Amino acid sequence: MSVIIYIGIVVLTFCIMEGITWLTHKYIMHGLLWTLHEDHHNKQPHFFEKNDYFFVIFAVIAMTFFSIGTYIPGWEFLIFIGIGITLYGIGYFLVHDILIHQRFKLFTRTTNVYFRALRKAHKIHHKHLGKEEGECFGMLFVPFRYFREAWQYRK
Numbered sequence: 001m002s003v004i005i006y007i008g009i010v011v012l013t014f015c016i017m018e019g020i021t022w023l024t025h026k027y028i029m030h031g032l033l034w035t036l037h038e039d040h041h042n043k044q045p046h047f048f049e050k051n052d053y054f055f056v057i058f059a060v061i062a063m064t065f066f067s068i069g070t071y072i073p074g075w076e077f078l079i080f081i082g083i084g085i086t087l088y089g090i091g092y093f094l095v096h097d098i099l100i101h102q103r104f105k106l107f108t109r110t111t112n113v114y115f116r117a118l119r120k121a122h123k124i125h126h127k128h129l130g131k132e133e134g135e136c137f138g139m140l141f142v143p144f145r146y147f148r149e150a151w152q153y154r155k
Contacts, residue, residue: 006080013084014091018140021092025137029054041126047103055089062086092139096122116150117142 029037029051040051062085069078097103099115100122110116121143125136136143 001077006077009077009080010084010087013081014088017085017088018138021088022138024054030132030137055093058085058089062089096139113147113150114142117146120146120149 036050036053039049062082065078065082065085069076069080069082095118098106099110100119102108118140121136124146
């Protein structure tokens with residue numbers, strides 16, 4: 001395959017991961033595996049949360065794609081799906097853990113409209129402490145109403 005196709009696979013995988021994240025967050029984290037996600041909504045005084053296991057789960061999935069793509073001839077495209085998943089995971093860490101939840105005190109006073117909209121949407125998600133009645137389950141795509149609000153208060 002050509003380099004352009006491999007780059008396309010990476011970009012497409014990255015974009016698809018937003019939908020997978022939304023579905024996983026809504027139906028698995030706020031459903032079947034709420035026991036792992038609950039401490040993320042009900043903060044405890046620990047740096048690590050049970051919720052962090054979801055990073056491990058997605059890392060194992062990406063490593064599986066890397067392994068299959070490396071060792072099975074004709075399946076090399078799976079390496080690039082693994083790269084897309086990994087890049088999304090890095091983006092998720094940077095946006096969710098650093099920008100939004102401030103696990104590391106960086107970007108504490110951003111005036112960027114997109115970042116402020118992300119923070120607001122996530123704050124709305126966290127106003128629900130239980131697993132029901134949640135909203136804003138995605139990470140990178142934010143409903144427009146939060147952009148309007150962030151634009152009004154950009155100073």
